[in-house]
Amino acid sequence: MSLLKPFSKLPGINSANILLVEFEETFQQSLADALVEETAVTVNVRLAKSLPLPKENEENRPRIDLVVFIINLTTELSFQSAEASLKCLDSGFFLGKVCFMVTNARNASVPTERLDSVRKLAASLHCPLLFAEDQTPAGVTNAAERLLTILKVTAGLVPMTTALYLSNLTRCTVPPDIDQPTFD
Amino acid sequence: MGDSTKSLLQRIIRRIPSRAIESTLRKWGRLTAEQLQSIDFTQPKWTVTQELLDMCEEGNWTLKFITELEMSYIIDNPNQGMWYAYQLMNPEDDANSVELTQFKEQFKSHLKQLVRHISLKMKKHTDEAVWIRIAWGDRFFQPNHMKPTYAVHYLQTPYVFVTSLTSKHKPLFSQAMTLSTRYQAIKDANLSGRNLTAIRDLLMRQFQQAFPTKHPSPLAERNQTVSHPRIEKEQDGNAANRLELACEAFGGGTLPQLQSAVYKLETKFRDQTNKAMTEREESFKCIVKFASTNLLESLRHCASSGFASTPVTPLLSSISLKGKNYFVITDNSPGAASQPRRAQDK
Amino acid sequence: MAASFNRSGPSDLETSSVNDQSVSSRSSNRSVRVAEKERRKNEAEDPVVLALKYFNDVEAGTPVNGNDEVEKQLVLVEKVGYSRGLSPDAISVMLEFAMSLRMGTTLCPRVLKCLIPATTVPQEAVVRAVVWLGVGKIPATTQVLFVKWVLTVFDMIDEKDQLRAIYGFIFNFVTDENLCPFICHLLYLLTRKESVRVFRVRKLLELQSKLGRQPFLLHLLSLYKVFCPELVTLSIPSRMRSGFKNHTSPWKSALLFVQKRNGSQVSSNVSLAVTVKDKTSTRKRKHHHLELPKLSSVVNKPAQTETSSSRKLVPLTQLHSFAQLLENMHRIELPSQMGSLLGSSMALHYLDCVQDESALLRLNFWLGYSLHEEFLFCSDGGASQYSEEVLQFLNRLLSTQHFLQEGFSSSEAFLYKFLTVWDGALYRPEILGLLSNIPVIPSSQIGRLLFEPLMQLFFTSSLFFKCGLIECLNNMLLKWLTWHSVYALEDDLDISLHSHTSINMTLSGFKDSVMELVLFVGRLASVGLQLEGCHSVLLSFVLDFYETACDTFLKYGLPLVLLPPSGVFYPALLASDPVSVDRLAYIMYRYKANLTSAKNQEKVTEQAFHISRQTFREFNSYIAVMANYLWNSRVFHPGMGVQLEKELLLKSNVPEYWTSFDLIHHPAFMSYAIDFHRKCWPGRKDMDLNSIKLSKPWGWYLEYLFTQGFDGLKLFFQGNVRQQKAQGDGQGDSTPTQAR
């Protein structure tokens, strides 16, 4: 199994490369379209269903600055495949170059345990956990912008900050269950 | 007699949803224009029924009329009961030259010989289909019009579609059918569903199947997504590949609306982790049922989106391939033990 | 059921027998009757009337089968029912007929199905029917049908008092497992604080243990819990979905039809009935909660408010002026849908001045429930939010909270949950608005509930979100401080902040929370400024916050002074726009005022608070830095916040770098300096800014600056810098006055 390495390649000038990993391959497309709208920086988006990435485009693949795992809470499979894919990442990525993006968190059909397990996962890896409204265009653009904010930092385009620094500020923490009876 | 007629009429009207009543009656064509005028279809259904019953009284309609009404209604919306497909086997040489009139009287005569009291009604639909309505009686009882059997047959094809046929009458029906269509045997085609057209299309190969050809296939063109130069798909190839395989397995375009597929497993339980079950001598029996509003669609989506592994297991693909949705899996069939279990947890 | 058949009424004599049946209600609407009589004098005999008469006095045990009479009459009634709807009395008659099983059980369902009220449903009829429910041997399905019917027409029942009176009786039906769900719903609509009893709670719990955690039981229980939390101990799961199913199916179309037909005449009822349907058909339609039912009640017979018997209740609808509100204060009938309260200011007045526990509880319950349903557990993952409706709702909620000057506890609870799954954009202004209204959180909780989710959002979101959040937190602080200054009692330090949610916290607890908040903003601000490259918009929002924070003691009497971190101080001081610098100066000036006055109070009273030396030291160093930078041109002086190697500075070969941040060379003020120079020495060709440094022009220059509207600087200067003429070089040396 080939590990994806964060520092094996040199960064391009004024460019940032992001890898979106989503099992369903639905949200990532619209997200990518929103991401490449960015004009200040040239953003290259790589889409994948799962890791490891195929060997053949090993050489033309740029250095990946941020890996985003998109997890759709409505399906267990989505979470499982993300979990499996994590194993194919070099540990170097976990110094602030990985983040999770969760969709359908507000969906009624989602069991709370699933969200909790995602939280636990993100917390155990010290990664930020973002929530996104993938249904509405506004939600998509917003999600893209948030990813860009992180991406710019991880690609070293923001002076005086590093990926690790940011991830220390934004990383997910497992909240002790605040599930009291809610309306009293 | 009149009483039964009325009750039958009542029953039929009850089955027809109130918005469809008017159109159905018009189609039926037994009501005069002014009669139709006189009925106010906005008022609650049972009042309409009352009025119809009165008309039935004064017009003293025969049972024939009523059965006509029922038949025309059923033909227009057949998706009510469960439809079962039967296949006629090894035809005589003149099986292909059977024609309608001959078939009709043959069928009638054969059935009449078998059962004394029976009421038959045949009608050729616009799409060459022969619709048969059978109200069964027996030696002592008048034919029961309350639960008639409906059968649909296309001449020169080896398939018959039947609904609400009791096991008691099945042999009679089969015999009459085989004889009158000049075949030698009839067997259950292991295909059933609520949607008549669906199972018909499935058996008669009237749905669009995807075949590998030299010409660019429509679906290849369909998923040509014009992508931004800076967006790169890592695993692009296998997505398209998956879709193609899925379409080859289940067909392209819109698929017949099948509701369910049933797998009856009588296989040896193989699972290293579970010794107790594995060691048991007698085979492990269980039934796996897939249900959906449109099973084939969902299966195809499963395969194309990678939920199910591709190439699709023969167990699933043979639904559309063999035109069956009931399978009995025994150990001699290859890989039967492993695949069903995957099927289960999907 | 007095003899008043409006619109399809028979003459009095036919219904005389009816009258005997219920004398009670005759009185209740005699006036109506009188009017009716006149009208009926010249009214032709109506077949329907005869039909009703027939059903009224058909004797028990009449056979149904082959009885064409019944058929005929019933058809008549049904025709009317489906077309125009039945008048109240017709309903009573038919209901009585059906439930008493005078002609067996077969006709019951048919009759019930056609009971479409034209205007209202007399309460007595319903009560009697309920009684029959107890007496007669009505088949289970019919019983269910009946209760469903009651639920459907619930808000068309003219009064509820008697129904509430037989609460206990109704409650008994809970044990019947067929009826249970529907009875639960009915009880849910009828429950009041006083009707919650220990034995009932016990009953429900034991039912739950038998039937499992059924949603309908949970709903009723949660309502009970809302009313008396001490009785109900079990914890209600936060995500209860699809509490009560839709019961209206048999009547929906007919009701709608009838209402369309005579919509004009009974509009209020229609609207109510419709909203009722939405209420019951909960999961069917989205956002049913969010459409605020318009405040109305079916009891609109002004005649009766005069003849107000002691128990008579006045629905809120009939109050139009504050005066009326005052005189009816003791007997207000709240509408069955608390949501409607949000609509009318009258109701809000009522809520505000009457500390009506149950009303607020009910409102909170409704609110919390709807918020959860619509935002946290949407059926479709929030795909198609009818955002217009939602916005309206949220804004209505916001304005209500501003009206009441406090947040609802339910919205608070909701927010804490929502923040953890928020994407930071969905309804941002509204959510932040609501957030700024939440009451003080104990410092032990504040981090977990508020800071952690907000941190993530803040640092991953755009500049605009950052500004918004700072603004929101500023408002939050403002509200907290205001509450403090209002509710704080001097004698004992125990202050109950939120008048309704009983958060009683000690002054020290409160102080801790405020401190937490201010420090948190400090962290956010310093890192945020760093990330955004000290963006001036963000900076101004931050300074806004500190303008609030610096006055905690003098303005709001909270003995607490917290300085901004250097991460905020220096960006403001070295900002490229003069406004920021000016505001910073003002803030420092205010801090000084607070600190000094705190000092003095410390001197006079013992029990005043103690400010740590550390704070003073920090403050003084800030003052020193500002003075040295702006006045004394002593930049990068050893022993100050920012230090640099001398060699390095020399290497940079900036000419006399130490002057580069004084009021003349400061990037923010340079232009002013140049302008001043022009004005001062119009003749001069060569521009030498240093010549301003000379003591005389320096004084003028400061004057000039102050005239440019830099009051902050002015105040700061007057407060802190005392000029001492040094002879020799006329360079004004200014030393900051230290607050000790």
Add this chain to the structure above:
Amino acid sequence: MEGSSKGGVLSHLSLLEAKARSRKTQLHQIKELRDKVEALRIQRDQLRAEIETHKILQKVRASLDKKCTKGGEEEELQVKEGEKMNEDSEHSQLLRLMARHTQLKDLLHAHHIIGGYNITKTIQGRRVCASLATAYEGVYLETYNVEFDLKPTVRIRRHDVPPFIPVDSLAEQSNMQTDIRAFLDTLSKYLNGYAGRKQQLKLVKERHKSVEVMESNVLCSILVMLLTVPGERVTVLCTLKYTDHTRCLPTGVYVQCEADKELPDSPQWKNNCSLLMETPVHKALTIMRDRWIIA
């Protein structure tokens, strides 16, 4: 109200954000348009170049074809070509090869049209899929597919041939293991026959409104028509039977007439029958109509 004004600030911030976004997208769009223009230019130039080469190709091709028709061998043809066009050799070489390629492709296409079967290999040659085109009177009709498994033995895996065409029995009769070709031939005969009859029926319904089609079936193996003789209002019931399903001409024609029993035996109707036997039904009917035999 103070609170509302605060809300104003927040909503105003969102407004600003939206504005910023829109501006960004606008810039982006402009840039994109520029790129598009550039791309289009390049494409245009490419097309021009292609046209050029194509012209030359045509020339070579023409000469090539001439040679082929003359039956000259490849070598000397090349030699001639070589001396004919005096460009740099490898370029001409390439051109010649391209020309050859196109020629071969055309041959292949021709072969298809003449009635070869379009056969494609799938999954590493373990299966083949043959598609049989049907046509009638030079009109292309449906194409049917049959997929074979090659290993272990050649057998039909799936097909979309309508059920009333006995694919399986045909497969049994012909020995597929040795030559699929024979099987395909027979099958395509059946299919073409069916398609042809179906087309005829369609045409009859379209063109002959006066003719009433009493009965037909899915296989189109029987056709009962009601013809009306123009002069005296007699109607003739004409039945066509196609017992040989590979052909589109009837094997039997039967005429009945209630009005006068002799009519079928009349010489005129005799040769009508023979006409119907020899010519496709819709044509035959046209002829008869022109001869004023039927309306």
